[in-house]
């Protein structure tokens with residue numbers, strides 16, 4: 001869900017209508033570009049399992065602190081650059097993901113804030129069977145269908161003659177192994193690799209959210225002076241692209257199973 005913030009006046013909305021035709025032309029052109037990019041992704045070869053670490057959560061949470069130290073990209077990236085980085089970042093190694101992350105943060109520096117929240121829910125048991133049974137009972141209460149869930153919520157805000165301000169909030173829901181038996185105070189040996197692979201998968205969804213907001217910034221810049229009145233159309237278009245990318249990512253990875261998130 002995306003809250004669209006429209007602090008604009010009635011006259012802004014009238015201008016929006018008057019520019020609708022131009023917006024449609026813009027979106028149609030970009031949608032064409034996306035079709036080519038999707039065909040590209042279908043040819044993608046999945047690489048062997050990559051694993052993340054709990055440190056990655058801290059890295060995500062630290063983003064806000066260092067966002068003002070991000071250097072400008074040497075050359076302005078194109079949409080194709082953003083998309084190539086996304087493919088590598090979702091399916092490749094940790095370093096591929098970090099490179100994509102840095103690229104998006106470079107595009108968004110100064111005018112976008114990302115807040116990441118980590119939401120744990122408890123799972124119990126010492127065998128895969130018991131943990132699966134525990135999770136099956138809990139997941140409906142937590143409101144998820146899979147082991148993890150990443151929610152990217154972004155919004156934009158503008159006022160007359162000001163650059164559009166973008167905000168991204170990401171929440172990552174993850175299982176947390178919880179001891180119930182004094183004989184087993186620590187997680188079973190297989191748990192850390194499962195957890196890390198799942199975290200890597202969920203951070204791939206978070207990366208798609210960053211990609212979407214970076215894409216929005218690029219398109220707003222391309223729209224130039226009309227950006228604030230075109231923002232609604234650009235936002236809706238990017239949102240639908242992001243939804244498709246999340247579905248494709250889950251299909252390609254079987255919700256993280258092919259990345260090692262199998263119990």
Ligand SMILES: [Zn+2]
Pocket residue numbers: 201202205249250255256
């Ligand atoms: Zn997923």
